[in-house]
Amino acid sequence: MMLRDVFCWTLLCCVSLSSWGDRSDLLMAGQDMQLDAPWYTVSAIQLGLHSLDTDNEEVDLTSVGEGVYFAIGRPVLPIMSLEVGVDFWFNDEEDEDPVDHAVLHDFHFAGISVGTNAIFHFPGGEGPYAKVGRHCWSASAYDAWNVWNGNGCSNLFGGGLFFGEGKGFFLEATRTRYKRVHSWFLSAGIKF
Incomplete structure (x- = not known):
């Protein structure tokens, strides 16, 4: 189910790009770039802040966690690239003392996602960019008992x-929601 959704989302992005009709100047530039553009890979580390919805509005459950992101991508237009990637989120509890746990975690969050992203950037890629995507995931929030899990x-x-131009490093902030868990990620990574 998850891979089928990722494939459908990727196909939807590609079909919508090819159905711009009279915008052939952009499509031609994109097709020329697509033929010459090399594939790239992305690796990033992530710091996540997670907030869990509860039935009691007066109770806020939050958690801080870590993650990694790996992707492959390719420019499809001078101002747009498409990526397919995988995220892994985890909590490293082995080195954590009880005081840190009480300050940083009301619960633990772990999971995996696979998805596609469209990155809108200046020609050449250097500078600010915007990112939108669709990810299919399986995740759980837990403490002494299982608080929530889902996909x-x-x-x-x-x-x-x-x-950098083409290859370099990046700093990024992203936001997503996993049914009952809202997540914000700060990422630092390299594109090569």
């Missing part, structure tokens, strides 16, 4: 700064 697909929105 589904969610939209992702964000933006960042890219330093």
